[in-house]
Amino acid sequence: MVKLRDGMWLPAEGVRTEYAEEIYNITPLDGERGLSLLCPVGQIRSRGNTLNMPTVTLDVRAEFDGVISLEAAHWRGAQNHGPHFDLYPDGKPSVEGKISKNDKNATTLASGSLAVTLESEPHRFGLKFHSTDGAKTLTTLGGRSVGFAYSPGPSTPMQTGDMRDFKHYMFFQTGLSVGESVHGLGERFTAWNKVGQSVSLWNADGGTSSDQAYKNVSFWMSNRGYGVFIDNPGRVDLAIGSERTSRVQHSVEGQRLKWYVIYGPTPKEVLKKYSILTGKPGKVPGWSHGLWLTTSFTTNYDESTVTSFLEGMKKRNSPVDVFHFDCFWMKAFTWTDFVFDSERFPDPKGQIARLKEQGLCKKVCVWINPYIAEHGAAFKYAAEKGYLLKRKNGDIWQWDLWQAGMGLVDVTNPEARAWYTECLNGLFDQGVDALKTDFGERIPTLDVQWHDKTVDPHKMHNYYAFQYNQLVYEALQKRYGNDEAVLFARAACAGAQRFPLVWGGDCESTPEALAESIRGGLSMGLSGFSYWSCDIGGFEGSPPPWVYKRWVAMGLLCSHSRLHGSSSYRVPWTVDNDDKTEEGCSRTLAKWTALKTRLMPYFYAQGMESREGGIPLSLRTLALEFPEDPTAWFVDRQFMVGSQILAAPVFEESGEVEFYLPKGRWTSYFTGEVKTGPGWFREKHAFGTLPLYVREGTILVLGNRKESGAVYEYSKDVEVALYEVQAGDKTTAVDYDGNVLGELVIGDDGKIKDTSLLKGDVSVSEKGRDLNGDPPVSIESI
Known part of the structure; x- marks a missing residue:
């Protein structure tokens, strides 16, 4: 994370920072739909000041009612490689921008209910965002709030003729008002109010007990009735009331930075407009809201074990709607090759059919991911066909983290996507109804060459989650219908709410982890995602019975509810030695399963309203x-x-x-x-x-x-x-x-x-x- 200042007075060591110091010139864009601001990094008090003077160009546009975009650029000749967020997937609303001047000669651009007014005093820089009627000020871009930085700082402009040894950043800082709080930015397990935190939006497999996140979403919401979306799928670093206690600082590496200010005025209206911009959550079928069960990560999946567990759940009045086979449905060292382990699954199609025919579950889900192990049946074929990500020298990109010699499906290759879809169709043919799309966070950025040579590997790191989950979701839709597709994803970025659903990842079996999970779910809900789940009982370790039961209560009130663990089972009778009393795990699970069953008419109706508004079903913050x-x-x-x-x-x-x-x-x-x-x-x-x-x-x-x-x-x-x-x-x-x-x-x-x-x-x-x-x-x- 780049740091611009050393306290209030000094620049950060090794960094040269240039700030837009005044609005020198204003040019209309697209009639009255925008303004282009020429902003030197020094004050222009004579013609001579225009020489050797860098500038920032700030384009301000009315996007649609209540939404204004701003794009700051230093050198606009730099290429703007993709991938880019897939914005306005359902079409862009019409917009009528309006440019006006007040009696102090200040220029204002209005976009429906939101307006931005430019600083009118000479030799000053500033923008104020406010309701068009003038009743409410939202935030500002004050003095020294927009600019660029070099690291290391060049000692002379001559050095910037060769930029290979320099990093270049663009940044902006919105003002934080007294009492203002900031929320969202994806599934974050740190404090719910992000003020005082430094946040890097960079997908990582960090569990739920750190400041890392599986799902980084470049959108945040203020309690003052507005939100900010940063239109960059690469790493975005935020210092939220930390480097500058009265500002939210955003920075990205590159020559341009675009963001959107979204005005509600209510938080629900902010999310609805954000969902117009990045996409509404997809619809999920009713069966997906029921109880999901897995025999856990490392445990046995043979037919007798699975059948005994499902029969035990049914007997104890906690019927399972979806049974999930986790990683070891495939042989060790072969993930993901889409081949059932023949020793444990001699007849996978028959076994799945029998589970459904006996009424032990309604649907079956299996675990997959985009990592293709060298020793699996899929690797050789995918490598020969060029379906895996390559290094710059032409080698297949491989490492031994997670799976020995694993490669990565190149989702920028249309043929690779078609091949992967056919692999999924093979699973559907065997009776698989839903897919858990695990991983997708550890996407390399160095020494890699994607099939689409126009993409920036840095931006692909976070955006891979969107493209991978889109690939799987569309395969499910094509097989089962648009409204019957369900995946269970761990990684996500802005826009991935279109491919429900997501779960919270690897949490410990402690009350603290339960609280972490709730914070993550609340943050995800303010990031445009309607559906969210977690591992009931915690993933790591074995939950004490009281933790398991308290987590059951919370988990059956999530939009989706799954019992899942790592090396221990989550069927209730294994947690407390089959305590059959009213306060035992089995009876507790039965009570909460019955409660969610009764609430299904409410859940389903609320879910439909939630996705139309881009708001969470559960977990939903009280603030909404x-x-x-x-x-x-x-x-x-x-x-x-x-x-x-x-x-x-x-x-x-x-x-x-x-x-x-x-x-x-x-x-x-x-x-x-x-x-x-x-x-x-x-x-x-x-x-x-x-x-x-x-x-x-x-x-x-x-x-x-x-x-x-x-x-x-x-x-x-x-x-x-x-x-x-x-x-x-x-x-x-x-x-x-x-x-x-x-x-x-x-x-x-x-x-x-x-x-x-x-x-x-x-x-x-x-x-x-x-x-x-x-x-x-x-x-x-x-």
């Missing part, structure tokens, strides 16, 4: 629903499940938990007790519950208690529970296929106007859901 509540921007140990239900996981073995309820009346899902916020509350919970509160004004459609698993008709034999409703409150009803059936609306008499769009035996509970038939609960207010 209560942006005017300052506390909501700092709560990072609880989350919203959709817009109407608040969940607060428990991190203490004692069951004690402190949680926050925003303004309004909140009803406990488990007891019907009503609490009034805003305020902090303390409770003590047994393992079958956690603070789960339903927001006032909620019409909650619940599946029938007799349903088992996530696959059923979400509009039939349902219970409609009303929570503190008033006239005009409404909710959307959907069926299993995702068809919108219509709205359930509260009339002037406080009752639902019409339930005829629902089928079968429909019951309405007017004071919260009917608690009869629930298992006993133990919740104590403290």
Whole structure:
């Protein structure tokens, strides 16, 4: 990470930094849709000052309503190699920019609700972003906030005739206001508010206990109602209120840097506009929301083991919707060659079919990645055909990290993509329905030559995750249909939300890791991703029973729920020696599985709304629903499940938990007790519950208690529970296929106007859901 300053007064050692010092000239772009600013790095007070004077060109454009882009360049003759983010995948909205001047001769460019006003004083540089009506200032580019830097700093301009020994950076610094907080930037496990942190957006396999991230997304959101998207898939370094405590500094290596300022004014509106720019999340099928189970990373996958586990889960009332085979479905040293280990899988197609025919699972997923081991059947063919990434001398790029002699699928080669798709089709032919696309973070940048020689290897490092997951997702869509495709990805970058879904990666089996995972999920949700999951119970190590049970409660409230571990099983009876009591792991898992099953009509309807708005289903920060509540921007140990239900996981073995309820009346899902916020509350919970509160004004459609698993008709034999409703409150009803059936609306008499769009035996509970038939609960207010 380049550091520009040594404190306030001194330049960083070995770095020469040049700042745009004034707006010397303003030229319209594309009529009234933009402005080009010529900005010298010194003040021009005479003609002589224009000589030997570097400049920064800053192009400012109206993109669409509420969005303005800025591109700063030093030497515009430098090539701008790809890959580039695939922007506006659903089409770009029309835009009408408007240029005006005020009585102080200050120039303003407006793009719908967002405007930027340029500094009007001579020999000064500055831009102010504000609502077009002038009611709200968002942020600024103040003095010495845009420019470029050399490392090492040249002692004379003559040295820059040969740039091979110099690195060149572009940077910009947005102002941080008093009390402003910054969130997002992908799946980050550090503190939820990023102010005070230095962040490198560079995909890495670092687990959940470090400042590294599998999913780096070059977008952040402010609690002041705006977001910033950096349009560069390469490494972006941010110093967020750290190098300059009142600024967010962004820097990239190269000669140009483009970014977008996105105005809401609400955080939901910011995310919706960001999703127009980078893409909306894809639709997922209902079965994917059910319980996923894997026999873990290094454990046995023979048919008798898998069958016994699935039968055990069914017997204990935790039916599995998706069974996942992790790495060792292939032989050791052969990953990824797409060949089932014949010793453990003599009849993989038959085995998969039998699992489904016996009703032990509905779908099957297998683990894959883009790394092709030298000893696998696929390597020789792929190498001969030129489908693997090469070194500059023509050798196949290989190393022994992870798999011996592994190569990397060259996703820039159309023929390689077609070959890989055919390999996936072979899996589909054997009954595989979904794919876990692991890895994709360790993408080399040195001594490599991609098939597409126009791409910049540096930019390919992060962007590889987009292209790889796109390849797999489109293969699934082609086989199973656009709305039936599901992958389980670990690496991602901006735009990869279009290929759901992602999970949090390798976490430890500790309460601290549970909290890390929640922070990662919250950050991912503010990065445009609707669907997120984690390894329930933790991946590394063996969870103590109490940690497993607390994680089960949180994990079954994520949009997607998977039991997965490394060297130990995650079926509940292996965790606590098959404790059959109400507080044992098996009964706890059964309770939470049943709860998610009942919530499926709500989950699915909320998921459809979430992806249309580019917002998270779960984990959703409270700040999205209560942006005017300052506390909501700092709560990072609880989350919203959709817009109407608040969940607060428990991190203490004692069951004690402190949680926050925003303004309004909140009803406990488990007891019907009503609490009034805003305020902090303390409770003590047994393992079958956690603070789960339903927001006032909620019409909650619940599946029938007799349903088992996530696959059923979400509009039939349902219970409609009303929570503190008033006239005009409404909710959307959907069926299993995702068809919108219509709205359930509260009339002037406080009752639902019409339930005829629902089928079968429909019951309405007017004071919260009917608690009869629930298992006993133990919740104590403290």
